[in-house]
Amino acid sequence: MTDRHHSDPEVPRPEGPYPPTEAMLSEPVPEALQAEQRRQLAAAWDAPKGWRYWTAVNNSEVGVWYALTAFFFMLCAGVMALMIRVQLAVPENDLISADLFNQLFTMHGSGMMFLFAVPMFEAISILMLPGLLGARDMPFPRLSAYGFWCFVIGGVFVLGAILFNAAPKAGWFMYPPLATEEEGVGSDIWLLGLSFIEVASIAAAVELIVGTLKCRPPGMRVNTMPLYAWYVMVVGGMILFAFPPLIAGDFLFELQRSFDWPFFDPARGGDPMLWQHLFWIFGHPEVYIVFLPSIAIAAMVVPTVAQRPIFGYSWIVLSAVGTGFISFGLWVHHMFTTGLPALSLGFFSAASEAVVIPTGIQLFCFVATLIAGRVKMTPPMLWIAGALAVFTTGGLTGVMVAVAPFDFQAHDGYFIVAHLHYVLFGGMVFPVIGGIYYFFPFIAKKQLSARLSRWSFWLIFSGTNICYFPMHLTGLTGMPRRIYTYPDGLGWGWLNMISTLGAFAIAAGFLVFAYDLLRPKGGQGQVARNPWNAGTLEWTHDIPEAKWGVRSIPFVRSRYPLWDEPKLVERMDAGRYYLPDSPEQKRETLITSVIDARPIQVQEVTGPTWVTLWAAGFTGGAFIFPTFHWYGPAMVSAAFAVVTILYWLWTSTARPPRHEMREAGLGLRLPTYASGPAAVGWWAVWITMLGDATGFASVVFGFFFYWTASDFPPAGSPLAAGWPAAGAALAYLASWGLTLGARMLNRGERSGAAMACLALAPLLAVLGAGALILSVLHLEPASHVYPAILWAIMVWCVTHTIPGVIMQLYCLAGILFGKLRPRHDADLWNSTLFWHFLLLTALVSAAVIGLAPRLL
Amino acid sequence: MTDDATDDAPRHQEEQKAFAEEADSLLAITIAPLIWCAHFLVCYCGVAIYCAKWQQAFSLGVLRAGLIGATVLALAGIALIGWFAFRRWDVRTSGDWVHERGISEDRHRFLGHAAFLLALISFIAVCYVTLPLIFIGSCA
Numbered sequence: 003m004t005d006r007h008h009s010d011p012e013v014p015r016p017e018g019p020y021p022p023t024e025a026m027l028s029e030p031v032p033e034a035l036q037a038e039q040r041r042q043l044a045a046a047w048d049a050p051k052g053w054r055y056w057t058a059v060n061n062s063e064v065g066v067w068y069a070l071t072a073f074f075f076m077l078c079a080g081v082m083a084l085m086i087r088v089q090l091a092v093p094e095n096d097l098i099s100a101d102l103f104n105q106l107f108t109m110h111g112s113g114m115m116f117l118f119a120v121p122m123f124e125a126i127s128i129l130m131l132p133g134l135l136g137a138r139d140m141p142f143p144r145l146s147a148y149g150f151w152c153f154v155i156g157g158v159f160v161l162g163a164i165l166f167n168a169a170p171k172a173g174w175f176m177y178p179p180l181a182t183e184e185e186g187v188g189s190d191i192w193l194l195g196l197s198f199i200e201v202a203s204i205a206a207a208v209e210l211i212v213g214t215l216k217c218r219p220p221g222m223r224v225n226t227m228p229l230y231a232w233y234v235m236v237v238g239g240m241i242l243f244a245f246p247p248l249i250a251g252d253f254l255f256e257l258q259r260s261f262d263w264p265f266f267d268p269a270r271g272g273d274p275m276l277w278q279h280l281f282w283i284f285g286h287p288e289v290y291i292v293f294l295p296s297i298a299i300a301a302m303v304v305p306t307v308a309q310r311p312i313f314g315y316s317w318i319v320l321s322a323v324g325t326g327f328i329s330f331g332l333w334v335h336h337m338f339t340t341g342l343p344a345l346s347l348g349f350f351s352a353a354s355e356a357v358v359i360p361t362g363i364q365l366f367c368f369v370a371t372l373i374a375g376r377v378k379m380t381p382p383m384l385w386i387a388g389a390l391a392v393f394t395t396g397g398l399t400g401v402m403v404a405v406a407p408f409d410f411q412a413h414d415g416y417f418i419v420a421h422l423h424y425v426l427f428g429g430m431v432f433p434v435i436g437g438i439y440y441f442f443p444f445i446a447k448k449q450l451s452a453r454l455s456r457w458s459f460w461l462i463f464s465g466t467n468i469c470y471f472p473m474h475l476t477g478l479t480g481m482p483r484r485i486y487t488y489p490d491g492l493g494w495g496w497l498n499m500i501s502t503l504g505a506f507a508i509a510a511g512f513l514v515f516a517y518d519l520l521r522p523k524g525g526q527g528q529v530a531r532n533p534w535n536a537g538t539l540e541w542t543h544d545i546p547e548a549k550w551g552v553r554s555i556p557f558v559r560s561r562y563p564l565w566d567e568p569k570l571v572e573r574m575d576a577g578r579y580y581l582p583d584s585p586e587q588k589r590e591t592l593i594t595s596v597i598d599a600r601p602i603q604v605q606e607v608t609g610p611t612w613v614t615l616w617a618a619g620f621t622g623g624a625f626i627f628p629t630f631h632w633y634g635p636a637m638v639s640a641a642f643a644v645v646t647i648l649y650w651l652w653t654s655t656a657r658p659p660r661h662e663m664r665e666a667g668l669g670l671r672l673p674t675y676a677s678g679p680a681a682v683g684w685w686a687v688w689i690t691m692l693g694d695a696t697g698f699a700s701v702v703f704g705f706f707f708y709w710t711a712s713d714f715p716p717a718g719s720p721l722a723a724g725w726p727a728a729g730a731a732l733a734y735l736a737s738w739g740l741t742l743g744a745r746m747l748n749r750g751e752r753s754g755a756a757m758a759c760l761a762l763a764p765l766l767a768v769l770g771a772g773a774l775i776l777s778v779l780h781l782e783p784a785s786h787v788y789p790a791i792l793w794a795i796m797v798w799c800v801t802h803t804i805p806g807v808i809m810q811l812y813c814l815a816g817i818l819f820g821k822l823r824p825r826h827d828a829d830l831w832n833s834t835l836f837w838h839f840l841l842l843t844a845l846v847s848a849a850v851i852g853l854a855p856r857l858l
Numbered sequence: 859m860t861d862d863a864t865d866d867a868p869r870h871q872e873e874q875k876a877f878a879e880e881a882d883s884l885l886a887i888t889i890a891p892l893i894w895c896a897h898f899l900v901c902y903c904g905v906a907i908y909c910a911k912w913q914q915a916f917s918l919g920v921l922r923a924g925l926i927g928a929t930v931l932a933l934a935g936i937a938l939i940g941w942f943a944f945r946r947w948d949v950r951t952s953g954d955w956v957h958e959r960g961i962s963e964d965r966h967r968f969l970g971h972a973a974f975l976l977a978l979i980s981f982i983a984v985c986y987v988t989l990p991l992i993f994i995g996s997c998a
Contacts, residue, residue, distance in 0.1 A: 223962075315957075328891075343906070344997070348990025352987045352990055353898065597883055597884060
């Protein structure tokens with residue numbers, strides 16, 4: 003250990019030449035050195051064998067598991083759709099009971115959206131992004147693995163419920179009062195199971211945003227990064243603002259289901275409309291969260307088949323970012339018939355029409371690229387062409403239903419079913435399958451069959467149109483959604499029969515695709531390294547497969563480096579570029595700056611472990627046990643989850659490095675440790691907390707929503723105690739100040755004083771939480787929505803105090819045991835950042851609880 | 859900002875400046891859509907609260923006029939952002955619409971171009987959202 007460094011207040015910074023000159027790049031690497039470097043890398047990135055295979059955290063393993071699991075859930079939800087279609091094929095059918103039918107359509111929708119569409123984006127991004135960026139792995143491999151295991155547990159729990167006839171049956175959007183009043187555990191399974199999966203989505207969003215911003219290869223500036231990365235960044239940001247409102251809604255909903263707090267019960271001042279708002283503030287951006295990353299695949303495939311750079315790169319960035327924003331102004335178009343003021347409907351109708359502009363622009367860019375290039379109808383391109391056709395059809399009916407008066411007629415009918423399936427097939431299913439055909443040689447080092455692709459494509463393409471086109475007519479002739487049967491003589495029978503036939507054609511196409519995907523391909527021989535002659539970095543992958551990701555991390559100067567720099571692959575293979583070795587046989591990747599991708603740090607990344615499985619299992623218990631009102635086991639499980647996660651963090655993250663600097667190749671020496679804004683971990687906390695703050699804002703929105711909707715607070719009702727609320731604000735402020743002070747004192751090498759601060763701060767935090775509880779303790783949350791929402795805000799704040807206190811104690815222990823040092827203080831920076839947000843939460847909570855009811 | 863292709867050497871104290879500097883310039887392209895967002899929220903919340911609580915207090919015409927005033931402000935703000943972005947893009951002197959080279963100059967112009975396009979779409983979207991304020995005159 004070099005003591006000189008960690009007592010040195012000067013933070014080490016990159017040393018040596020950058021960017022590399024052509025002379026440096028053309029200097030050969032000796033053969034013996036290359037062999038030794040390969041040996042080191044292979045040892046560092048070796049995949050675990052035997053039953054330890056499941057401890058892998060590498061993006062190439064986790065990504066494949068993730069994708070296959072999502073595909074499996076999709077097949078399950080698809081079988082449910084077939085059952086629905088069989089039931090509806092003829093009038094007055096009694097094959098399936100009304101109750102089972104309700105479960106089927108609820109689980110079909112929930113499964114497709116939560117267990118297939120969004121996770122498939124996460125899976126493909128985890129799988130592909132490091133390759134696209136020439137990175138070794140994502141910055142937080144264990145977080146990906148944890149997210150994946152959470153997803154598996156939650157998915158099996160939610161989807162498995164239907165086997166026990168216990169599945170939710172109130173529709174995939176769980177509208178109260180139907181869903182709040184529903185007997186049995188169905189609604190609870192939906193709320194808790196899917197909240198649990200949303201945690202995995204947010205974990206993936208954090209991973210993907212940080213990966214895109216900080217793990218690009220040197221030289222890959224924002225104007226040269228693959229468009230897929232732009233889309234991933236936008237979608238990651240959207241997840242942060244879209245999912246938390248739903249989590250907040252789930253939180254309120256479950257409080258009503260479990261404790262009878264009347265958030266959605268009009269008899270006690272509640273309002274079912276709040277759920278609709280929170281659900282669709284999530285639900286509409288969700289559509290674009292599903293669509294954008296899929297169309298991003300098209301943005302990768304199209305230049306390759308056209309053999310020319312994408313036309314209108316800036317315009318596509320505009321499309322992605324613009325759609326990301328405007329899609330948040332659309333949610334009420336799902337609520338056009340709920341009696342909101344006409345003027346309000348007008349705003350959302352206008353925004354729904356406006357979003358067509360950026361959505362359309364990217365499609366025009368693709369078409370322009372294809373027109374300008376020499377297109378070969380390869381299997382991926384066939385699917386992308388199908389996607390453009392089907393999506394455009396769905397988009398046109400979208401323009402129709404965005405017009406409120408038309409929607410009044412079409413609402414809750416089969417016209418909407420037709421519209422949404424066209425959009426999702428064209429906007430997600432087709433491009434994703436095209437992407438699988440395109441990326442398969444990268445993922446599996448094998449080729450899929452062109453002949454089976456054609457079979458599968460034409461079955462699914464014709465099936466989509468045969469199944470969904472008649473639904474426009476069934477809808478226009480008045481057939482409502484979610485009815486398990488219908489009388490003869492309304493003219494719906496033959497249309498439904500055609501739809502059912504189409505559904506089976508789709509299913510047949512999927513069977514062909516699944517067979518092609520899973521059939522043994524041992525006899526195929528070695529696949530070409532760059533079979534489509536693409537220009538982007540993922541096609542520098544090693545054949546046969548090497549686990550290290552890239553042999554050396556290239557210096558990139560253009561959007562299509564493989565087309566523009568003929569010597570790139572040869573130099574990468576020789577280890578001419580960055581991080582060509584791993585002398586300590588550690589897993590490492592390069593961290594670069596956000597805008598211009600200048601190399602700034604070598605980051606050690608974590609390796610195989612069981613701890614992520616344990617953590618996911620215990621987290622699962624904490625979410626799943628409350629479904630059955632087993633609160634004791636849930637608490638125990640949550641406590642174990644905390645302990646496992648703490649063990650994981652303590653043993654493998656932000657530990658002081660053995661060497662402060664590392665030779666990164668081409669004469670560049672880079673620091674190996676970073677804290678604060680320079681550290682990827684700090685960015686991850688920042689991004690997570692942005693999402694968390696959105697969730698809290700949604701709960702507070704609830705308070706003001708009730709204020710607009712009714713007599714609130716009701717005349718004569720007791721107010722929260724003002725002084726304890728004010729005291730709570732002060733205590734949180736003091737605890738935050740001490741945490742911040744500890745960080746500064748620690749930097750100034752005054753470890754003793756820092757420890758004193760960190761010992762006192764948790765006490766004040768607990769005091770603050772206690773005072774906040776005290777301020778609402780005399781109110782009866784089940785009596786009316788006014789005390790209930792105050793209690794909910796209190797519970798939210800107090801629950802967040804628990805990790806706040808744990809972090810303070812964690813840092814205290816860190817200083818005590820030498821994990822956290824004056825300059826190796828990443829944990830303290832991250833904790834302080836968390837506390838900035840917690841302080842904000844506490845001050846807003848205190849103000850809303852103690853002050854707002856007195857002022858309104 | 860220099861136009862030099864070799865201005866890429868690591869800068870002094872890059873780590874500390876990283877967040878502020880870099881996040882700022884990437885977030886800068888989102889200012890125009892954020893203005894759209896703020897305008898949208900003001901319109902939606904204003905109308906929602908008015909129709910629920912304040913119908914007795916003053917006429918809807920007053921609110922509509924106020925919100926159209928907000929539109930004018932928003933459009934002015936977006937136009938200003940768009941103008942700065944247009945100058946940053948600098949297409950009139952460079953003639954560059956593609957910005958595909960891995961040098962600072964292209965990245966600089968690209969961010970200008972993207973910000974300009976986003977200002978354009980935000981401008982159109984604000985106009986769209988204003989249309990109901992002009993044409994619809996009641997809470998019903």
